[in-house]
Amino acid sequence: MALKLTSLAELAALPFDQIIDVRAPSEYAEDHIPGAINLPVLSDAERAQVGTIYVQQDRFLARKVGAALVARNAAKHLEGPLSDRDGSWRPLVYCWRGGQRSGSFASILTQVGWRVDLIEGGYKSYRHLVVQTLYDQPLAHRLILIDGGTGTAKTRLLERLVLAGAQVMDLEGMAAHRGSLLGGIAGGQPAQKSFESQIAMALVRLDPARPVFVEAESNKIGRIILPPSLWQAMMAADHLRIDAPLVARARYLTRAYADLLADVDMLCARLTTLKAYHGAERIEAWHTLARTAAFEALAADLVARHYDPRYVKAQARGRAPLANIALADLEDADLDAACRDILAVTGV
Numbered sequence: 001m002a003l004k005l006t007s008l009a010e011l012a013a014l015p016f017d018q019i020i021d022v023r024a025p026s027e028y029a030e031d032h033i034p035g036a037i038n039l040p041v042l043s044d045a046e047r048a049q050v051g052t053i054y055v056q057q058d059r060f061l062a063r064k065v066g067a068a069l070v071a072r073n074a075a076k077h078l079e080g081p082l083s084d085r086d087g088s089w090r091p092l093v094y095c096w097r098g099g100q101r102s103g104s105f106a107s108i109l110t111q112v113g114w115r116v117d118l119i120e121g122g123y124k125s126y127r128h129l130v131v132q133t134l135y136d137q138p139l140a141h142r143l144i145l146i147d148g149g150t151g152t153a154k155t156r157l158l159e160r161l162v163l164a165g166a167q168v169m170d171l172e173g174m175a176a177h178r179g180s181l182l183g184g185i186a187g188g189q190p191a192q193k194s195f196e197s198q199i200a201m202a203l204v205r206l207d208p209a210r211p212v213f214v215e216a217e218s219n220k221i222g223r224i225i226l227p228p229s230l231w232q233a234m235m236a237a238d239h240l241r242i243d244a245p246l247v248a249r250a251r252y253l254t255r256a257y258a259d260l261l262a263d264v265d266m267l268c269a270r271l272t273t274l275k276a277y278h279g280a281e282r283i284e285a286w287h288t289l290a291r292t293a294a295f296e297a298l299a300a301d302l303v304a305r306h307y308d309p310r311y312v313k314a315q316a317r318g319r320a321p322l323a324n325i326a327l328a329d330l331e332d333a334d335l336d337a338a339c340r341d342i343l344a345v346t347g348v
Contacts, residue, residue, distance in 0.1 A: 001117050001118070002098060002117070002118045002119070002120040003092070003117050003118065003119055003120060004120040004121075004125075005119060005120070005121075005125055005126060005129060007129065008129050008130070008133060008200055008201060008203075008204045009204050011033070011126070011129075011204075012201065012204045012205065014092060015090070016090050016091060016092040016117070017089050017090050017091060018037065018089070018091045018092070019033055019035060019036040019037070019091070019092045019093075019094070020036065020037055020038075020039050020091050020092070020093045020094070020105075021033065021036040021037065021038050021039070021094060021095075021123070022038075022039055022040060022041045022093060022094070022095050022101050022102050022105045023038070023040060023095050023096055023101065023123065024040050024042055024043060024044045024046075024047045025038060025040055025043065025044055026044045027096065027123075028040070029191070029194075030191045030193055030194065031123075031127070031191060031193035031194045031196075031197050032123070032194070032197070033094070033123075033126055033197065033201075034197055034198060034201045036094075037081070039077045039081060039082075039105075040073065041069075041070040041073050041074060041095075041101050041104065041105050042066065042069055042070065042073065042101065043073075046069050046073075049065070050062050050065055050066040050069070053065055063100075066100070067104065070101065070104045070105065071108070074104075074105055074108045078108075078112070085114070087113055087114070089114055090114065090115045090116075090117075091109065091114065091116055091117075092116075092117050092118075092119065093105055093106045093109070093116060093117070093118055093119075094118065094119040094122045094123055094126070095122050095123065096122050096123050096124065097121060097122045097123075097124055098118055098119055098120050098121045098122035098124075098125070099122065102118050102119075102122060103118065106118055127193070129200075130193075130196055130197055130200045133200045133203065133229065134196055134199060134200055134227035134228070134229045134230060135227060135228055135229060136229075137229060138229060138232065138233070139203065139229050139230065139232075139233040140208040141203060141206060141208050141211075141212045141233070142208075142210075142211045142212065142237075143211070143212050143213075143214050143233050143234055143237040144211045144212070144213050144214070144237060144238055144239065144240065144322075144346055145213075145214055145215070145216040145234060145237050145238070145239035145240070146158060146213055146214070146215050146216060146239070146240055146242065146342075147216040147239045147240060147241045147242065147321065148216075148241055148242030148243065148244075149243075149249070149303065149307060149308050149311045150180060150249070150253070150302075150303055150307035150308070150311070151244075151249030151250065151252050151253040151256075151299065151303055151307075151330075152242040152243065152244050152249060152252075152327075152330070153242070153244070153249075153252050153256075153330040153335060154215045154216075154242060155170070155172055155173075155178070155215060155256070156252075156256075156330070156332075156335060157242065157335050157338060157339070158170055158213060158215060160332065160335045160336055160338075160339050161213050161339050161342065161343075163339075164336070164339045164340070164343060165348075166211075166213055166339070166342075166343065166348055167206050167207065167210050167211065167212045167213065168212065168213045168214070169199070169202055169203075169206070169212055169213075169214050170215070171199075171214060171215060171217055171221060171226070172215060172217075172221060174190075174195055174198040174199060174202070175189055175190070175195055175221040175222060175224040176188065176189045176190060176222075177189055177221050177222035177224065178256070178257070179215075179217060179218075179221050179222070180307070181270065181273055181274065182257065182260060182267075182270045182271075182302075183222065184222065184270075185259070186259065189222050189223060189224055190224075192224060192225065195224050196227055199227065199230060210348065211346055211348060213342075214234065214237075216234070216239055217234070219231050238321075238322045239319075239321050239322065240321055240322050240323055240324075240325055240342055240345065240346075241315075241321040241323075241324045241325065242325050242327065242338065243324060243325065243326045243327065244326075244327045244328075244329070244330055245328070245329075246300055246303060246304065247296075247300065248327070248328070248329045248330045249299070249300075249303055249330065250296045250297075250299040250300035250303065251296055251299075251330070252330040253299040253303070254295045254296055254299055257299075261290075261295050264290050264291055267290050268287050268290055268291070271283055271286045271287060271290065272287075274286075274306060277306065278305065278306065282305070285301075286298060286301065286302070289301070322345055322346070323341070323342075323345045325338050325341055325342065
């Protein structure tokens with residue numbers, strides 16, 4: 001049976017035990033339905049091989065070779081990842097267009113005795129719904145931005161807001177980047193489409209009748225671009241400004257960037273990218289602080305000389321905040337007190 005998706009909310013509510021993406025690993029890596037596992041019926045090399053035969057030799061031969069490869073890979077999946085599934089297991093299967101790859105695999109699973117469904121139109125129909133949500137329609141949710149200079153623990157504050165029962169969307173977590181020139185994370189960022197899938201499915205699970213707290217960002221997080229509907233909603237959103245003493249911010253940054261501080265060569269390489277803004281002498285002074293492990297002094301100087309001047313300039317062009325939340329420190333107890341203030345101000 002092929003299911004026709006009419007909304008992402010419908011997809012999130014479907015009663016399946018597992019969603020299986022049978023596309024090649026490179027297709028899956030670029031984007032997939034969040035939560036889907038990848039059981040490719042053709043590898044990247046096999047897909048290229050079948051395509052070459054189809055174009056350059058004979059279509060019938062390509063289908064025959066493809067069928068043999070699909071059967072061989074399906075057997076590996078049955079003997080491997082699916083070997084522990086019992087008779088009540090119910091999967092939802094999709095490929096690129098909902099055609100031969102998903103149909104062939106679903107047929108094999110059906111012969112085993114499982115109740116299998118397909119997504120009509122495959123990944124393309126799912127992607128169409130994501131584009132509708134993030135490109136074509138205004139967001140239904142009321143966003144409230146958590147704003148503040150670098151090192152004011154905005155990401156940690158979002159985590160504490162979740163514990164306080166608030167609705168939160170962690171864009172930096174989805175983008176696998178901390179949002180600054182030094183903010184890259186090991187493993188790199190997801191593909192743009194994958195980031196958008198995470199956002200779209202997160203929005204489906206959030207109640208539009210309640211506000212959603214989001215960290216204030218520029219329109220890019222690393223190399224990831226915020227999709228238009230989200231960016232427009234953020235531009236129109238109310239915001240709360242977090243303030244904290246420089247010494248507390250520097251101390252927090254040494255914790256938040258502990259992975260980068262553990263690799264001084266990488267830290268110095270990233271600091272060098274700021275040479276166009278500050279010149280060789282300043283960069284060398286920062287390198288010296290890094291190589292002598294004076295990390296709090298380095299963080300404080302970076303905030304004072306690089307980040308805060310740019311933040312102040314950007315704030316001068318913006319609207320007044322709903323409230324200024326002033327913190328004496330950035331430990332969890334301080335952030336929990338800030339959460340109570342935030343929820344009171346916003347009426348949550």
